Amino acid sequence: MSAISEPIVGTFQHAASSRIDTAKLCLDLDSDQIIVSDHLSDGVLQRQSYSSCSMSSRLPGVPMALSFGDGASFTPADPDFSWPNSSKSSSFIYWLERKWLYGLLAIGLMIGFLTGMVKVAIPFAAVQVASVVPMTISQEMGQQSLSLLDQLYFEESELESDTMAQVQGNWDVLLKRLELPQEHYQLQFRSWHLGPNAMALADGTVVVTDSIVELMQDDLHLLDAILLHEIGHVEHRHSLQAVIRTTVTTVLYAIIFGDIEGAGEVVLGAGVGLVDLSFSREMEREADQFAYQHLLEIDRSSKDFAMALRKLKSAYPVTDSDDKKDWNYLQSHPDIDQRIEARPH
Ligand SMILES: [Zn+2]
Structure with missing residues (x-):
């Protein structure tokens, strides 16, 4: 030819x-x-x-x-004439510009792909990966996030030693009755100026703030219900899942949008993501169900958790302060009324 x-x-x-x-x-x-x-x-x-x-x-x-x-x-x-061997990149741009419909379709596919990854594939993979992460890694992560929280937010607890002993005693009874290994769980007391809160870390550490203990001091079995919710987060390995999700999602966005430096910062700062504050609603629902179920198992009423949530809600006046809004228990545990409704009757 x-x-x-x-x-x-x-x-x-x-x-x-x-x-x-x-x-x-x-x-x-x-x-x-x-x-x-x-x-x-x-x-x-x-x-x-x-x-x-x-x-x-x-x-x-x-x-x-x-x-x-x-x-x-x-x-x-002929405006459509293409010179043989003309550069591939310019013909690709030409193709994209000419076939704008394909371009739109490609953008749609990309959005669909990202949504599928972030909403379905990554959370699914996070659950699988979190379930096989060795204990030593989750211990390391939990300790790191506690020392980070100690540096950034927490002060030493100022609770009376009697009160602390009482809560600790209740905690020990809870673990025993649920037949959970005591060595995998630790309760920590901290003072925190942002109000009543409790959080679960990856290694099985559950932190309660002085003000959540004080809020439920007259009715400490309500605090048990909150502790059960936090134990639920640990049992479901939510902290690990949250960190895996955040990290993989950030790296994915970095690869697609080219912001590797930003990704590095998020990966390094993932310790902060370990706290209860970054759990998804699905995770909160799972922890709630854990609390409701296990309250019944230890012959307590599931009303305890609902009442504890109501107490927390009343303890937070509506505030305009962004600082408080970002960090309060209701922000991290939204839809309290719906969650009370979800209580098994
Ligand atoms: Zn929670």
Whole structure:
């Protein structure tokens, strides 16, 4: 098969002149030769090697001109004409620009892919991965997040030692009755200026703030219900799942949008994500169900958890302070009324 093309019809712009003639161009790829001749007289206007020519960018509806380096150029009459071996990237952009419908479709597919990954695939994978993470890693993560929280937010507890002993005693009874290994769980007391809160860390540490203990001091079995909710987070390995989700999602976005530095910061800062504050609603529901079920198992009423939630709700006045809003128990545990409703009757 010959590599000599059919004559390409177009216009020839003479070098150093405003003169334009209709012309035809013959291209022989084998010998890398171009001959431009006058359309009418057949007189040769330009003879040159094809590889020494340059092409204008590919734009939809605009013919792609071939420049000869001396100021002369040939523009094909057909705006869709594509020069053989023209650069792949420009033809790809051309293709994208021309096929904008495909472009839109590609964007739609990308959004669908990302949504599927972030909402379904990553959470699913996080559950699987979290269930096989060795104990030593979750211990390390839990200890790191506690020391981070100690540095950033917590103060030493100022609770009376009697009160602490009482709560600790209740905690020990809970673990025993649920037949949970005592060595996998630790209760920690901390003072926190942002109010009543409890949080579960990856290693089985559950932190209660002084104010949540004080809030339920007259009715400590209500605090047990909150502790059961936190134990539920530990049993379901929610902290690990949350960290895996955040990390993988961030890395995915970084790969797609090219912000690797930002991803690094999030991965390094993942310790903060270990606290109860970043659990998804699904995780909260699971921890609630754990609390409700196990209250019944230890012959307590599931009303205890509902009442504890109501107490927490009443302890938080509506506030405009962003600081308090971001960190309060209701922010991390939303929809309290719905959750009370979810109580098995
Ligand atoms: Zn929770």
